[in-house]
Amino acid sequence: EIVLTQSPGTLSLSPGERATLSCRASQSVSSSYLAWYQQKPGQAPRLIIYGASSRVPGIPDRFSGSESGTDFTLTISRLEPEDFAVYYCQQYDSSHPALTFGGGTKVEIK
Amino acid sequence: QEQLVESGGGLVKPGGSLRVSCAASGFSFSDYYMSWVRQAPGKGLEWLSYISGDATTIYYADSVRGRFTISRDNARNSLFLQMTRLRAEDTAVYYCARTPVLLTVSLDHWGQGTLVTVSS
Numbered sequence: 001e002i003v004l005t006q007s008p009g010t011l012s013l014s015p016g017e018r019a020t021l022s023c024r025a026s027q028s029v030s031s032s033y034l035a036w037y038q039q040k041p042g043q044a045p046r047l048i049i050y051g052a053s054s055r056v057p058g059i060p061d062r063f064s065g066s067e068s069g070t071d072f073t074l075t076i077s078r079l080e081p082e083d084f085a086v087y088y089c090q091q092y093d094s095s096h097p098a099l100t101f102g103g104g105t106k107v108e109i110k
Numbered sequence: 111q112e113q114l115v116e117s118g119g120g121l122v123k124p125g126g127s128l129r130v131s132c133a134a135s136g137f138s139f140s141d142y143y144m145s146w147v148r149q150a151p152g153k154g155l156e157w158l159s160y161i162s163g164d165a166t167t168i169y170y171a172d173s174v175r176g177r178f179t180i181s182r183d184n185a186r187n188s189l190f191l192q193m194t195r196l197r198a199e200d201t202a203v204y205y206c207a208r209t210p211v212l213l214t215v216s217l218d219h220w221g222q223g224t225l226v227t228v229s230s
Contacts, residue, residue: 032214033214033215035214035216037155043222044221044222044223045205046220047216047217047218047219051213054214056218088154090157099215099217101156101157103154104155
């Protein structure tokens, strides 16, 4: 079973700053099967990035995703007030058909 | 536009059963895999199960296999999760989510969730 480890657990930043969120997989993950979600309090999660780096239509271009081996990164170039939320990465393992989520990173206002 | 609306949550005693439902609209329901995901209070997301559009492919997370059953009724654009032998640790908000599988496998539309509380 592939385990996704997100870090840091909490990121305290100010509006306008850059946020870099990490998601490390315990073994190889196809980039096609890596996604990122944003969840605000009291709301359902929202898909923002799929295929490791493809933005969902309507998601601002300040959000970007990248990968390097088993490390995946979500970057928010300049934080807007509405970006403060919890972010989860998710992968699909075709060899052991299942979706798994990382533990989440909370981006909070400093 | 695509919409998913869950229902059927509530309070159930340990060992009891409950069925939650998800009504879909705004897209061709039978063309899509669908998933159930839950979130315990103050915790992260846990994928539970998915089902193919024709219901021939079904997978479960280890944590619920043998206790939970996913099903769908394409004529009624509805998804179901039958939960049995419920435990306190099954207390969570249960979300249904559309699950595209062509180029990627992700959860691109979610319902608002329904709360299931397992307590005596």
